[in-house]
Amino acid sequence: MRFSIFQDSAIGARTVNQDRMGYCYTRDSLLMIVADGMGGHLRGEVAAQIVMQSVAASFQRQATPALADPIAFLDAALRRAHREILQYQQANHLPEPPRTTVVAAVVQAGLAWWAHAGDSRLYWIRDATLLARTRDHSKVETLVSMGLLAPHLQDNHPERNKVLNCLGSPFEPTIEISRGVPLQPGDTLLLCSDGVWGALPGEELLLALDGVSVARAVPELVRSSVMAGGRVADNATALAMRWEGSGAESDQLSSLQLPQGAITTTIAMGEVEASPASELSEDEIERTIREIRTAIARNESR
Numbered sequence: 001m002r003f004s005i006f007q008d009s010a011i012g013a014r015t016v017n018q019d020r021m022g023y024c025y026t027r028d029s030l031l032m033i034v035a036d037g038m039g040g041h042l043r044g045e046v047a048a049q050i051v052m053q054s055v056a057a058s059f060q061r062q063a064t065p066a067l068a069d070p071i072a073f074l075d076a077a078l079r080r081a082h083r084e085i086l087q088y089q090q091a092n093h094l095p096e097p098p099r100t101t102v103v104a105a106v107v108q109a110g111l112a113w114w115a116h117a118g119d120s121r122l123y124w125i126r127d128a129t130l131l132a133r134t135r136d137h138s139k140v141e142t143l144v145s146m147g148l149l150a151p152h153l154q155d156n157h158p159e160r161n162k163v164l165n166c167l168g169s170p171f172e173p174t175i176e177i178s179r180g181v182p183l184q185p186g187d188t189l190l191l192c193s194d195g196v197w198g199a200l201p202g203e204e205l206l207l208a209l210d211g212v213s214v215a216r217a218v219p220e221l222v223r224s225s226v227m228a229g230g231r232v233a234d235n236a237t238a239l240a241m242r243w244e245g246s247g248a249e250s251d252q253l254s255s256l257q258l259p260q261g262a263i264t265t266t267i268a269m270g271e272v273e274a275s276p277a278s279e280l281s282e283d284e285i286e287r288t289i290r291e292i293r294t295a296i297a298r299n300e301s302r
Helices: 044-062 070-091 139-145 151-156 202-208 214-232 282-300
Strands: 002-010 019-025 030-037 100-108 111-117 121-126 129-133 188-192 236-243 252-254
Touching (some): 002 030, 002 214, 019 236, 030 044, 100 121, 100 188, 111 121, 121 202, 202 214
Antiparallel strands (some): 002 236, 019 030, 100 111, 121 129
């Protein structure tokens, strides 16, 4: 596999960054995840981190070096993460489970599959044209799909942030999974939290990724999202992968460089802090982001 990949996150105007992002790849398979901890519930950032670690651990066990069934993997891995969030609630005697939205994608054999719960999105883009995007599990998008709300009214709807589906809910989540789609050289997959897509017009989002490397486009996209949000800017997180881009792209990776059985990842593994003071400070969040960027730079220099 040959691809370019980059990720970035900004805290915006919030006191805590509850978004998480990351990717893993073997010689034959690539996994990408963005999780957006829900701020209206206790410890949303913990739920997002549990999802990252749980899904990455499942990938590391099953991608040997390819996944036998990407659709079955995405469904089972996200449901397992949901159960681990509920177990965290029980172990820490919380009044309610922490919750998070999530979008995840797998690429292998030139095909891409994606799955999501909530309103974190995936965009499939070719030549600044949107080929597909995930459908938000939100009240507003449900009203639009039922013909009860005009699409142009959803951006300013008073309940546009009401999410109807997530991981960590007391109810079994709905995991919506795409069929496998063939990628063409230059295609881009963008995974992002609502802090990105909610702050920028769709056309601006597509154009931001057109004609520039993902290493340049992603930080600019995140920065533009925060600037557009101003004093109420949400956490903004984006992860973009360009499939077999032009050879001129300096950030292009080749999975063939990996030894058989090896896995490269930007997702920190280990136990999630279970103490009551589990929220990360701003300094800790920024340090984690710096560590991720260092890991990316190290991979790109190989």
